[in-house]
Each structure stands twice: as structure tokens, then as C-alpha cells.
Amino acid sequence: MNLLLEIGCEEIPDWMLAGALEHLSAALGELTKNLRPADAAIRTDATPRRLVVRAEGLIARQPDSEERVWGPAKSAPAPAVAGFAKKQGVDPAQLEILSDGKAEKYSYLRKIAGRATTEILAEALPQLILKTPFPKTMLWPGKGGARFIRPIRWVVALLDNQVIPFEIADVKSGNESSGHRKLGAYRFHVTYENFEDQLRANFVILSAEERKKRIRAVPTKYKCDTDLLDTLVNLTEWPTPITGNFDPEFLNLPAEVLATVMKVHQKFFSVVGPDGKDGQLAPKFVAVTNTDGDPDGLIVRGNENVLRSRFKDAQFFWDADQKRKLSERVADLANVTFQAKLGSYLEKTNRTVALVKELGGNANAERAALLAKSDLTTELVKEFTELQGVVGGLYAKAQGEPEEVATAIYDHYKPVSMDGDIPRGQTAQLAAIADKLDTLRGCFSVGMIPSGSKDPFALRRAAQGIVKIVVEGKLRLPIRQLLGGDAALEEFFFDRVRYYFREIRGFKYDEVNAVLAASSADLVDIDERLTALQQVRPTADFEPLAAAFKRISNILRQSGLSGEGIAVNPALLEAGPETTLYQRFTAVADELRGLPDYASKLERIASLRPAVDHFFDKVMVNVENPDVRQNRLALLYSVLTGFSTIADFSEIVTTSQENK
Amino acid sequence: MPTPNALTLQQMILRLKQYWGERGCIIQEPFDMEVGAGTMCPETFLRVLGPKPYRTAYVQPSRRPADGRYGDNPNRLYKHMQLQVILKPTPADVIEQYMGSLEAIGIDLRKHDIKLEEDNWESPTLGAWGVGWQVMLDGLEITQFTYFQQCGGIDLDLIPAEITYGIERLTAFLQGVDSLYDIEWTPGVTYRDVRYTDELQYSVYNFEAANVPVLWKLFDIHESEAKRLIDDYDKTARYPLLAAYDHVLKCSNLFNTLDARGAISVTERVGVIGRVRRLAVGVAEAWVDQQAVVAAAAEVAA
Numbered sequence: 014m015n016l017l018l019e020i021g022c023e024e025i026p027d028w029m030l031a032g033a034l035e036h037l038s039a040a041l042g043e044l045t046k047n048l049r050p051a052d053a054a055i056r057t058d059a060t061p062r063r064l065v066v067r068a069e070g071l072i073a074r075q076p077d078s079e080e081r082v083w084g085p086a087k088s089a090p091a092p093a094v095a096g097f098a099k100k101q102g103v104d105p106a107q108l109e110i111l112s113d114g115k116a117e118k119y120s121y122l123r124k125i126a127g128r129a130t131t132e133i134l135a136e137a138l139p140q141l142i143l144k145t146p147f148p149k150t151m152l153w154p155g156k157g158g159a160r161f162i163r164p165i166r167w168v169v170a171l172l173d174n175q176v177i178p179f180e181i182a183d184v185k186s187g188n189e190s191s192g193h194r195k196l197g198a199y200r201f202h203v204t205y206e207n208f209e210d211q212l213r214a215n216f217v218i219l220s221a222e223e224r225k226k227r228i229r230a231v232p233t234k235y236k237c238d239t240d241l242l243d244t245l246v247n248l249t250e251w252p253t254p255i256t257g258n259f260d261p262e263f264l265n266l267p268a269e270v271l272a273t274v275m276k277v278h279q280k281f282f283s284v285v286g287p288d289g290k291d292g293q294l295a296p297k298f299v300a301v302t303n304t305d306g307d308p309d310g311l312i313v314r315g316n317e318n319v320l321r322s323r324f325k326d327a328q329f330f331w332d333a334d335q336k337r338k339l340s341e342r343v344a345d346l347a348n349v350t351f352q353a354k355l356g357s358y359l360e361k362t363n364r365t366v367a368l369v370k371e372l373g374g375n376a377n378a379e380r381a382a383l384l385a386k387s388d389l390t391t392e393l394v395k396e397f398t399e400l401q402g403v404v405g406g407l408y409a410k411a412q413g414e415p416e417e418v419a420t421a422i423y424d425h426y427k428p429v430s431m432d433g434d435i436p437r438g439q440t441a442q443l444a445a446i447a448d449k450l451d452t453l454r455g456c457f458s459v460g461m462i463p464s465g466s467k468d469p470f471a472l473r474r475a476a477q478g479i480v481k482i483v484v485e486g487k488l489r490l491p492i493r494q495l496l497g498g499d500a501a502l503e504e505f506f507f508d509r510v511r512y513y514f515r516e517i518r519g520f521k522y523d524e525v526n527a528v529l530a531a532s533s534a535d536l537v538d539i540d541e542r543l544t545a546l547q548q549v550r551p552t553a554d555f556e557p558l559a560a561a562f563k564r565i566s567n568i569l570r571q572s573g574l575s576g577e578g579i580a581v582n583p584a585l586l587e588a589g590p591e592t593t594l595y596q597r598f599t600a601v602a603d604e605l606r607g608l609p610d611y612a613s614k615l616e617r618i619a620s621l622r623p624a625v626d627h628f629f630d631k632v633m634v635n636v637e638n639p640d641v642r643q644n645r646l647a648l649l650y651s652v653l654t655g656f657s658t659i660a661d662f663s664e665i666v667t668t669s670q671e672n673k
Numbered sequence: 674m675p676t677p678n679a680l681t682l683q684q685m686i687l688r689l690k691q692y693w694g695e696r697g698c699i700i701q702e703p704f705d706m707e708v709g710a711g712t713m714c715p716e717t718f719l720r721v722l723g724p725k726p727y728r729t730a731y732v733q734p735s736r737r738p739a740d741g742r743y744g745d746n747p748n749r750l751y752k753h754m755q756l757q758v759i760l761k762p763t764p765a766d767v768i769e770q771y772m773g774s775l776e777a778i779g780i781d782l783r784k785h786d787i788k789l790e791e792d793n794w795e796s797p798t799l800g801a802w803g804v805g806w807q808v809m810l811d812g813l814e815i816t817q818f819t820y821f822q823q824c825g826g827i828d829l830d831l832i833p834a835e836i837t838y839g840i841e842r843l844t845a846f847l848q849g850v851d852s853l854y855d856i857e858w859t860p861g862v863t864y865r866d867v868r869y870t871d872e873l874q875y876s877v878y879n880f881e882a883a884n885v886p887v888l889w890k891l892f893d894i895h896e897s898e899a900k901r902l903i904d905d906y907d908k909t910a911r912y913p914l915l916a917a918y919d920h921v922l923k924c925s926n927l928f929n930t931l932d933a934r935g936a937i938s939v940t941e942r943v944g945v946i947g948r949v950r951r952l953a954v955g956v957a958e959a960w961v962d963q964q965a966v967v968a969a970a971a972e973v974a975a
Contacts, residue, residue, distance in 0.1 A: 026791035155831040302786035315811025
């Protein structure tokens with residue numbers, strides 16, 4: 014049997030469709046797992062006004078089942094037996110006497126008829142639908158009503174085209190769907206087979222892929238912003254792209270401002286200039302309408318008018334903002350709250366300037382830190398908050414600040430994501446680090462520490478940003494000192510360090526553990542060590558040596574040997590493998606001093622493997638003679654500590670360990 | 674390029690009032706005090722509370738002191754007009770009804786592009802929030818549509834739909850004019866003719882001339898009067914809670930003016946919002962109680 018479920022809803026926010034479908038698919042899969050072949054797919058689709066789930070091959074009813082019911086003991090008086098039989102709805106003669114493993118008892122094999130699938134669905138679907146997790150739900154039509162993202166207005170629920178009957182907040186399930194708000198019929202009859210065609214006939218394209226294709230099929234060459242594309246796919250049922258124009262005089266405004274107005278405020282794609290150079294815009298845009306065309310040009314004209322007023326606004330703000338320079342605006346930051354407990358942006362600015370000095374930034378970096386937040390008082394940023402920093406940078410340049418200062422202001426919120434670029438040049442990098450560092454230190458000092466999904470000040474991103482800038486900008490900074498000795502912040506920060514090297518850079522978790530266990534907090538150095546470790550790891554000797562080091566580490570831990578003042582006494586060494594190991598140890602230790610980089614050092618350390626293996630094959634550590642035993646432990650200790658300075662090899666998970 | 678035969682501003686208002694009047698709305702005149710939005714009028718703020726169904730529509734001049742631009746900016750106004758519709762409870766075809774209202778003012782929706790884009794609403798000073806959309810017509814936001822969930826910190830019994838049309842924007846769109854000041858109010862009279870002086874003079878007052886200590890004093894006076902009335906509420910039907918709410922609205926507008934004047938520091942801001950909110954919540958709670966008292970009395974009488 015085929016199942017069709019369509020939840021007809023008032024416009025669902027575009028970014029919530031995917032999550033809702035995921036829930037519906039998983040929940041329906043769970044509900045019907047015994048009612049359909051395991052490999053039968055559940056298909057989900059969505060438009061702003063409908064969530065659709067389709068499943069094939071459902072069986073008509075659950076298989077019948079049996080349950081053995083145990084009654085009184087064999088010795089029980091007749092009335093008790095009769096009572097049990099009556100309760101089961103049978104004649105006492107139909108009861109059996111069986112052993113339940115402990116005693117002989119009266120019992121009855123009850124047959125349970127499988128329930129009809131439609132009945133199971135009718136019972137479960139209302140809750141299944143209402144349990145769809147949305148970030149912010151609403152109640153309707155009033156107290157005691159239902160909760161969903163927006164009011165549900167119709168429900169199609171069909172099993173082999175028979176309605177599965179249920180009700181959600183006064184809406185009864187049925188076989189009538191609804192078309193495009195303006196182009197389609199208000200209600201029409203559908204079946205499982207004709208559902209998509211009927212929707213199409215009523216100007217609804219159910220497939221998101223197909224809607225995407227329609228959007229892409231525009232002759233104008235535009236910058237395809239994939240986030241915007243997804244948004245538009247999820248905002249439309251019958252998307253039709255149109256191309257509009259704007260007055261080329263607006264091209265005098267910075268491309269950043271134009272592009273932001275178009276993308277963020279109007280959901281337009283911007284169009285690349287005729288010479289195709291990056292950042293050069295043509296005076297055109299592509300808008301995506303939710304209709305079937307614009308024969309009279311009314312929609313294009315409307316959108317052009319809106320864009321013109323938006324650009325005029327931007328021009329007006331740009332001109333108005335030039336009346337006061339950024340440097341004159343710094344004092345106004347006293348009136349802009351950073352965070353209630355951490356004071357104003359002026360206070361933040363002063364702290365950040367001090368941090369830039371501490372980081373060793375030059376005069377331009379200090380100047381950038383001083384001016385960086387003053388664009389928050391400009392009209393343009395009040396209107397287009399996403400352009401903070403960018404606007405400051407553009408104004409700084411227009412107001413004659415040095416290029417380096419302007420760039421640092423422009424870039425100081427970077428990187429905006431883990432794939433994003435880091436600020437350009439060391440001055441900008443230090444200014445950006447100081448800004449983020451102040452936010453981190455400040456928030457941690459007043460107990461605003463992210464937990465779970467709660468991270469309102471985006472501290473994870475701030476910390477991640479610092480790590481990325483420091484490593485990719487190759488900045489040698491005393492990180493621990495900069496974190497201000499806050500243990501919680503250090504832990505939080507190094508979690509981000511691990512995350513960065515593992516998830517962004519792709520190092521294995523044990524490599525990251527091994528290097529972090531052996532290193533200081535110099536992130537550039539950590540990067541170099543990891544790169545070397547990754548390079549040497551596949552060589553034949555490396556992992557076996559790492560396994561041996563782990564063994565050494567275990568032996569030492571069990572022996573309770575503590576580190577201070579341990580030295581090997583060569584006189585106590587036995588000739589053969591023990592002496593060989595000692596000689597190799599001193600030789601390699603000597604050689605390491607002359608080697609230029611971590612990779613060659615690691616290779617050299619790995620060359621110890623035959624000597625170490627041989628030692629373990631032939632020499633017993635825990636011998637009777639306490640002096641000899643102690644000396645052997647000292648030898649192992651020296652090997653371990655002497656060669657664990659680049660990475661703690663005992664943290665490496667070797668293939669043999671993984672197989673255990 | 675201006676659109677020929679488009680509705681004038683006043684024709685449009687009349688058509689919308691007509692439309693909603695035919696759909697069971699009480700057509701109210703604007704509330705006679707300064708407010709920041711139609712939502713703050715008692716017709717919305719108080720009427721959405723409690724279990725009694727209600728439908729109303731009214732135009733409300735709304736003052737936003739910080740948005741004043743001395744009449745210079747073609748798209749910003751200190752005082753704009755909102756046409757506010759409250760449908761409590763929300764009818765199931767509310768969006769179809771709303772779209773019908775656009776057709777009623779001459780917009781053929783088959784020839785335009787209309788989208789409902791998520792936009793939730795929250796007012797910390799009123800202790801109110803809801804979810805909804807901004808309605809985009811050919812890329813222009815023409816309406817705010819909200820399903821109220823809470824008002825004065827109280828969960829609502831019946832969820833109302835609030836439809837707020839931006840009158841100036843909508844008219845400028847229909848008339849195809851670039852500047853709000855070029856809107857034709859009625860033949861031969863532009864928006865500039867009627868409203869420019871308001872924009873200029875109130876911008877001067879709000880940004881330059883307002884006497885800050887006097888405004889603070891007024892704030893304190895209205896606050897204490899509102900507070901006294903809230904504290905003394907005696908659970909009778911005749912108790913003047915509406916008058917108490919007037920003083921809350923005075924406080925709200927004074928706060929907005931002081932804010933535009935740059936007179937409220939960072940540290941004060943949250944505190945002052947909290948003071949207004951406490952008053953709004955106080956009136957809302959007393960109002961819900963008073964409505965129950967009134968309903969109980971009516972039941973006894975029947």
C-alpha cells in the first residue's frame with residue numbers, strides 16, 4: 014500500500030524545511046518499520062506551504078501475534094480457574110496446563126489480531142506531526158490548541174487513496190490539497206498517483222531540485238550565491254527569475270554595499286560586470302518571483318523601484334556619515350552597549366587597544382583597534398549591520414587613514430567562517446585577534462561561558478578565529494599568557510585548537526593528542542610538529558616504535574618511578590641488546606641536535622625501533638637485582654622522555670591496538 | 674514614474690476600512706495619544722487579552738522620534754501611519770482575507786509577486802511577542818503579519834492575528850512615486866503639503882530642543898501616577914485602569930524621545946525599559962482580572 018501525507022501549512026520559514034522533513038522521515042520510518050520492507054525508501058518534499066512524505070509498499074495490517082497468559086497454579090480451586098478463563102473470555106476446557114519453568118500452571122495462548130495499518134497511522138500521525146521540532150513554535154487557535162511552526166490549514170493523508178482519518182486543531186485529514194496562492198485552485202482532489210501532477214497543474218512544483226533548475230535557467234549571468242539560492246528555492250512554489258536594472262550612477266557606491274543591499278535586503282542575485290572582474294558589478298540584478306511570469310513588467314518595475322529607494326537610502330547614509338570622521342565618533346561608543354556587565358564599546362575599544370600593544374602591534378594596528386568599532390555609530394551600519402567592519406574600512410580609506418589601518422578595520426571580523434579568509438597582513442591580524450581575545454576574556458570573566466548549543470556571543474567562533482589567524486598567519490604569540498591565566502578559558506580555547514587541527518586541517522585525533530601532550534602553546538610550532546608527524550607516520554618503523562613507547566610508558570607507570578634525578582649508570586648495563594639500546598639512545602640524541610626540522614628528527618627517532626624491539630625481546634626489566642632493575646627503568650625513562658619532546662608517542666593509537 | 678489612476682492616500686485608507694468593516698471589524702478612529710505603533714493602543718494591547726473575541730481596524734499615526742530626518746530623507750518618517758487590523762481569534766482563512774484586502778485597493782495579485790517571509794515580533798517594553806511574516810510585494814515590505822502569543826507577559830487565551838499595513842509605503846508603491854513626500858494625499862495635495870512641517874519641527878524638537886531634565890521629570894510623574902493606579906486597583910469594574918494605561922503610554926513616548934535625544938546612557942537603558950515594562954505588565958494583569966470581574970457580574974445579571 015502507498016502512503017501519502019501532506020501537511021498544508023501557512024508559510025514555513027525557508028530555513029526550517031530541511032529539519033522538519035528530516036524529523037518526519039525518521040519518525041515515520043520508526044512508526045512503520047514493521048509495516049514495510051526495510052529497504053523501501055521514504056520520500057520527503059517541501060515547499061513553503063507543505064511538508065510531504067510518501068512511502069510505498071506498506072502492508073495492510075500488522076501480522077497477527079500470540080501471547081501466552083499464565084493463570085493460577087495447577088492445584089488452584091475450580092472457581093479460581095473459572096475466573097481466569099472468564100477473564101480471558103474462554104471456556105475453562107480451553108485452558109492448558111503447562112510449566113512456566115517453575116511450576117505447573119493453567120495458561121492460555123491468546124491470539125492477538127494485527128491492527129490495520131490505517132488505524133495505527135490514524136492514531137499516531139497527529140502526535141508525530143506536532144512533534145516536529147521547530148526552533149520557535151506558535152500556539153493556535155488558542156489555549157488548549159495545537160503547537161506548530163505556523164497554523165496547519167489542510168492535511169492530505171491517504172493509504173492506497175483511502176483517507177486515514179484524524180484531526181489536528183479542527184483540521185480534518187482528507188484527500189484535498191491546495192494550489193499556489195494566486196495561480197492555483199484553493200482546494201482540489203488528489204490521489205497518491207496524481208499528486209505531483211495535480212500540484213503542477215495548480216502551479217506548485219513539489220521537487221526542490223526542479224525549482225532550483227527553474228531559478229538557474231535565466232539568461233543573465235549572475236553570481237550564484239548558494240545560500241541565497243537555497244533560500245529562494247524554499248520561498249517559492251513556482252519560481253520564475255526576472256532580470257532588472259538600476260541606474261549605473263549607484264555603481265559609485267562600494268560594491269560591498271550594493272551587494273549586501275541586493276542579497277540581504279532584497280534577496281536579489283547581483284550580476285557580474287561586463288569585464289567579468291571580481292568585485293565589479295553590472296547595474297543589473299536577478300530577482301526570483303513566486304509566480305509564472307511578468308507579462309506587463311509590473312514586478313520588475315516594482316522591484317527596481319524598491320532597489321532604487323534602498324540604494325538612495327544607502328547613498329543618503331553614506332553622505333551623512335562623512336560629516337563626522339571615524340576618529341570623532343570613538344567617544345560616542347560610550348553610548349553603545351557591548352554587553353551589560355562588560356560595559357560600552359568605548360570600554361571594549363580601550364581594552365582592545367591595550368591588547369594590541371601587548372601583542373606587539375605597530376602604531377597602525379593600535380590605530381585600527383581604536384577606530385574599529387566606531388562605524389557602529391554610523392547610519393550605514395545601523396541600517397546594514399552585516400556591513401560592520403567593512404563600512405569602517407571603507408570610511409577610514411575615504412577619510413585618509415593609512416591603507417594598513419583601513420584594511421585592518423575592514424578585516425577585523427574575519428574569518429567569518431572556518432573556510433573564510435583570515436585578515437590580510439600582520440597589522441590586520443593582530444587587530445582582529447585582539448578584538449576576539451577581548452570578547453573571550455571579558456565573557457569568561459563574567460561567567461558567560463558557552464554551554465551546549467548556547468553561545469550567544471559566538472565565543473566558539475571567536476576562539477576558532479584566533480586559532481586560524483595565528484596558525485595560518487604564522488604568528489608566534491604567547492597564547493597562554495594572552496588568555497590571561499583563566500583555566501576555564503584555556504580549556505575552552507584548547508578544545509578549539511584540537512577542533513581546528515582535527516576538523517579543519519584533517520589531522521588524526523591521536524596525532525593531535527600526541528603533539529599537544531608534548532608541546533607548549535605555540536600554535537605555529539604545533540602545526541609544524543603535526544605536519545611532520547603526519548609525514549613520518551606511514552613509514553615502516555614509526556607505528557611499531559609508538560607501540561613500544563606505549564609499552565615503556567606502561568612499565569614506568571607500574572614501577573612507580575618518578576622523574577626527578579634519574580640517570581643511567583653505564584656500568585650496570587648488560588652487554589648485548591641493553592648496551593646497544595643505550596648506545597643508540599645517546600647517538601640518536603646527539604644527532605637530533607644537528608637536524609633542522611621536525612620531520613627528519615622524527616625519522617631519526619623512528620630509527621631506534623630495531624634496538625628497542627631487540628631490547629624487549631631479549632631483556633627482562635623486572636629482574637631480582639634492584640640496582641639492575643632500577644637502571645633498566647632509568648634507561649627506558651631516558652628513551653621515553655628524551656624522544657617525546659616533539660610528540661608524546663604513547664598517545665598514538667597504533668594499528669595493532671585498534672585491532673584489539 | 675507615477676502610476677495613472679492609482680488610489681490616493683485617503684482613498685486607500687477608506688477602501689481598507691470599508692473592506693475590514695465588511696468583515697466584522699469595529700472601525701475605530703486613531704487613539705488620541707502619542708504611541709510608537711498601533712500595537713500599543715488599548716484597542717490592541719488590552720483587547721487581545723482575555724477570552725473575549727474581538728475584531729477591529731483603525732489607522733494609527735505612529736511616532737518614532739529616532740527615525741525623524743528633518744523631512745530630508747525620502748523614505749524615513751518621524752510619524753508614519755499604520756493601518757492596524759486585529760482578528761481575535763484568527764479565522765482559518767485569514768491570509769486569503771488579507772490578500773483580498775490588497776485586491777480591494779487595486780492590486781491584481783496575479784500580476785504581482787507576493788511572498789510571506791519569516792519575521793517575528795517582540796516588544797520588550799510591552800512584554801509582548803508573536804511570530805509571523807513580513808509580506809513582500811514585488812520586493813517591498815508592505816505589511817507586518819503577527820500571531821500574538823503573549824502580551825503584558827500574559828499567555829493569550831485566543832491567538833489573534835495582527836495585520837499592520839504601512840500606509841505611506843503601500844501608497845507610494847501603488848502611485849509609483851520615489852519619495853514618500855510625493856504621495857498624492859488627495860487630488861492636488863501631496864504628503865509634503867500635509868506632513869512636511871510635522872517632520873521638520875518634531876525632528877528639531879526630538880534631536881535638539883527637547884529639555885532633557887523636564888522630560889525625565891515628566892517620565893517620573895507619569896510613572897508614579899501609573900504605578901499608584903496599578904497598586905490601588907480594587908477589583909471593581911469602574912476602576913480606571915484605562916487611565917493608568919494612558920500614563921504608561923506617556924512613559925513609553927518620553928522614553929523614545931529621551932533616547933532619540935541621546936539622553937539615555939548604556940547603563941540606564943535596560944533599566945528604563947524595565948520600568949516601562951513593569952507598568953505595562955501591571956496594567957495587563959489588572960485588566961485581565963477586571964475583565965473577569967465584569968464577565969462574572971454579567972453572568973449573575975443574566
